[in-house]
Amino acid sequence: MTTTTTSIGILGAGRVGANLADKLAAAGHRITLGVRDPRGAAARAHPGITVADQRTAARTADVVINATPGDGSLERLTGLRAELTGKILVDVSNATRDAGDGLPGELCHPGGSLAEQLQAALPGTRVVKTLNTMLFPVMTAPGTLATPPTAYLSGDDESAKETVAGLLGDLGWRPGWIEDLGDITTARATEAMILVVPHVLRRHGFQPFAVSLAR
Numbered sequence: 001m002t003t004t005t006t007s008i009g010i011l012g013a014g015r016v017g018a019n020l021a022d023k024l025a026a027a028g029h030r031i032t033l034g035v036r037d038p039r040g041a042a043a044r045a046h047p048g049i050t051v052a053d054q055r056t057a058a059r060t061a062d063v064v065i066n067a068t069p070g071d072g073s074l075e076r077l078t079g080l081r082a083e084l085t086g087k088i089l090v091d092v093s094n095a096t097r098d099a100g101d102g103l104p105g106e107l108c109h110p111g112g113s114l115a116e117q118l119q120a121a122l123p124g125t126r127v128v129k130t131l132n133t134m135l136f137p138v139m140t141a142p143g144t145l146a147t148p149p150t151a152y153l154s155g156d157d158e159s160a161k162e163t164v165a166g167l168l169g170d171l172g173w174r175p176g177w178i179e180d181l182g183d184i185t186t187a188r189a190t191e192a193m194i195l196v197v198p199h200v201l202r203r204h205g206f207q208p209f210a211v212s213l214a215r
Helices: 015-026 054-059 070-078 114-121 136-140 158-170 184-204
Strands: 007-011 030-035 050-053 063-066 088-091 096-098 104-107 126-129 151-155 178-182
Touching: 007 015, 007 054, 015 030, 015 136, 015 158, 030 054, 050 054, 063 158, 070 096, 070 114, 088 114, 088 158, 104 184, 114 126, 114 184, 126 158, 126 184, 151 158, 151 184, 158 178, 178 184
Parallel strands: 007 030, 007 063, 030 050, 063 088, 088 126, 151 178
Antiparallel strands: 096 104, 126 151
């Protein structure tokens, strides 16, 4: 676990963003939840967490987590280039098209990855891809699965990945469950893992699982 308090901005107040905000705040970090309407119901649901617009959340944080829908993340975050410069950007999203039944369909960036696109569009930002190979409850409660899950890391900056690994520890991830795959191009492999998710969900329903590495 980390031993220092980090200022974290989380973009997106859906199930993923809200879940991460609550757990990281409980671990002692200063959380700003970036929402479209800071006056709305999502803001009132998180006492003790600062709620602001997404531009403010990005500007005032040292680490920013992208928990916005992946199919629109590139355009949204490119618009925050100035606010994200010098920051660590943790991308936990998957960029897919709707399969028509509300489940993920084909990839928006076949042969590449959203993480690579973000790093290219935000050269002054250190992008780290992680937590995108599981259903959202597993992100903050990995120990609840019967089989130890894997959180993959992809990124060009080693110190940024070390920081993110520390935050994963605060979310309950043991060091042996974290797999550093290498530079940002390795994110295309983990992003492609989303293709198995809709098939599992159609067969078994919404039961928490992760696409993990077994040894």
